Amino acid sequence: MTSQPPDPAGHTTHNLADFMPPEFWEFQARYDRACLEYSRIHLGSAAAARRLVDSTFLYLATIWCRLEAMPNPGAHAWALFKQRVHGELEAQGRSPATTETLAFARALRTASEPLLSSFRASFHAEYGPEIADLEEGMGLYRQMTKLSERQFDVLILRDALGFDTKKTALIMGIQEATVRSIRRTAKHRLAAAMGLQFDDTASLPTPTSRTTPTRSDPPMTRAPRSIDEALRRARVFQGEYTAADLETARHNLARHLHELRWVQCLSTAAPSGARAHQLPGAxxxxxxxxxxxxxxxxxxxxxxxxxxxxxxxxxxxxxxxxxxxxxxxxxxxxxxxxxxxxxxxxxxxxxxxxxxxxxxxxxxxxxxxxxxxxxxxxxxxxxxxxxxxxxxxxxxxxxxxxxxxxxxxxxxxxxxxxxxxxxxxxxxxxxxxxxxxxxxxxxxxxxxxxxxxxxx
Structure with missing residues (x-):
């Protein structure tokens, strides 16, 4: 960031390069959707997720020079982001280990409760396939929350959010071989817990090539036989994140950085004997x-x-x-x-x-x-x-x-x-x-x- 005072009347979103180097904005674009949808799953609110992600990137912007010099900036950013999600859940008095904190499980439960209680009998004939699909999804997500966090994160990024193996590894700051190994172990545990087949030789399409059934698509008429089949149905939030979301996030971040410049400008005018405040280590x-x-x-x-x-x-x-x-x-x-x-x-x-x-x-x-x-x-x-x-x-x-x-x-x-x-x-x-x-x-x-x- 420049040491020159910002123009208080200037347009904060005129040029993103005025606030941070292009490498930072590339980094932000790489992580924004993953962080937004991951935190939305845990917090149950798109607005709360957006606030948490924006504030995390604002902090990363303040330490960008130090972050770039790290051997694995991606791993540092992902760990910091997860700590912030955990902190937000603690502030709300909620546990990240419970299924109720997951947005998709809440959405499934809300949609299924009317059908699964007093309306089950009268609507079962018409909505039988949909009921089975909702129950299947809830069972899968509950079992996923019992996995280790690394296994859970890999399945969420790779299967629920649709990132391929390469992007999942990049987001988490680990090797692609590690993603494959963790996912394989997680699938084995899920298959055993859910009584599904585990076929390690199954050839799966990439997550980005999957499609989510629409209202006009025929419903799933049977329960999955294998864990691979169950995970193919686990996709959430497909198509909700757009280029406009990224642009809005960037402009909001640029506005906060503009305000932060004024804070820095004022802090440099403090008496010469004052000691600069050091950011605490993560x-x-x-x-x-x-x-x-x-x-x-x-x-x-x-x-x-x-x-x-x-x-x-x-x-x-x-x-x-x-x-x-x-x-x-x-x-x-x-x-x-x-x-x-x-x-x-x-x-x-x-x-x-x-x-x-x-x-x-x-x-x-x-x-x-x-x-x-x-x-x-x-x-x-x-x-x-x-x-x-x-x-x-x-x-x-x-x-x-x-x-x-x-x-x-x-x-x-x-x-x-x-x-x-x-x-x-x-x-x-x-x-x-x-x-x-x-x-x-x-x-x-x-x-x-x-x-x-x-x-x-």
Whole structure:
């Protein structure tokens, strides 16, 4: 932004480039529909969703230079946006884990209640297919809310909102292969929960090629047999977002940026001794930093090689914790999450804290709250467990309903060459699981060369 005072009589929407560089507006165009419809699903109001999305982009505009310099701006923006959705739901006293917070479930329930209660008998003959379709949709969406947040987000973006795999990955700031893996696991869980067939070899059309039945289209006359068929019917809000919506959002954002310039202009006129206000670091930024500190400390622990050897031999949970931390430093996040789950299931508070920080990093507030609860339970059990990095994690003093764990970590320990870690991980075996996909496994040579690995 320019440091020159804005023209108070100027037209704020004359030229968007006057307010932000073209790269920002490209970024905003890429995310606007996804964020708007995602928040509408949770908040149940298009107007509330629009306000939340516009205010989020206004904040991103104020930190645009810092955002551009980040290694993954998309992941940062998506995590920040999800935190804001969670905060809005908390302010309304609503839980993001309940089906009632989803706009499409509310719409389906509102439409179906007259038919499903006193009018069911008299209208069933005429509206039987529509009733079945509404009941089917409600059942699918309820089961989707029971998935992990990442699985839920992928299905919402990929199937309910119609983004293809490439755009879903771009929006969430993850790899396309990760989207496919998460979606496959989610489909498997949904199929099992709903009693539907799961065919991994099914060839599906792209979401953008689907059409929503209109009033003149023949109704769906049977329940879906497979999860793929059910997801093909999950599309919502199709055709509602137009180019005019994007233009309106941009002009509103430009107007707010124009007003913000005056605030900045006035703040620069403050006395020279006044200290500039620094924007606080985002919650997910701090979580990412702390998780990396935790992983580096676990890998550098003097017992790490011994635990990796035990893990390779008998799948020792303490070794699983160390192995998960190594995978995380090598950007093998799915494998790290799998083995953290394994270690946490054996009572590791460090693994539970790692999962808490991982979900905070992604803005998955509901899943973070789950692991905050697990930390609380493990603390009460007071089990002796392997703690490679001295830390304290507590939830008992948390007065808020949000996912908050009070924890302390030592300062960042010795650095580790993440290139060397990635090279070591590339040599690992990754047997394929029919449900989970490739799961990284250790090899004996990993423990043999551990000292060389951490010394680089």
């Amino acid at each position: 919650l997910h930024d701090q979580a990412a930093h702390d998780l990396r500190t935790l992983c580096r400390g676990a890998v550098h622990h003097h017992g790490a090689a011994r635990h990796i050897t035990a893990f390779d031999t008998v799948r020792d949970p303490d070794g699983a914790l160390t192995f998960a931390c190594l995978l995380y430093l090598a950007d093998q996040e799915e494998g790290a999450q799998f083995w953290w789950h394994y270690a946490a299931g054996a009572g590791s508070t460090t693994a539970a804290l790692s999962l808490y920080l991982l979900h905070l990093r992604h803005g998955d507030m509901r899943d973070a709250q789950h692991w905050a609860g697990q930390i609380h339970r493990l603390n009460h059990l007071d089990w002796p467990c392997y703690t490679p990095v001295p830390h304290h994690a507590d939830t008992s003093a948390n007065p808020s309903p949000g996912p908050s764990v009070r924890y302390t970590l030592p300062r960042s320990g010795p650095a580790i060459s993440e290139d060397a870690v990635k090279d070591a991980i590339d040599e690992l075996e990754a047997p394929h699981s029919g449900v989970l996909g490739p799961v990284p496994q250790p090899i004996p040579a990993l423990a043999d060369h551990w000292d060389e690995l951490v010394a680089t």
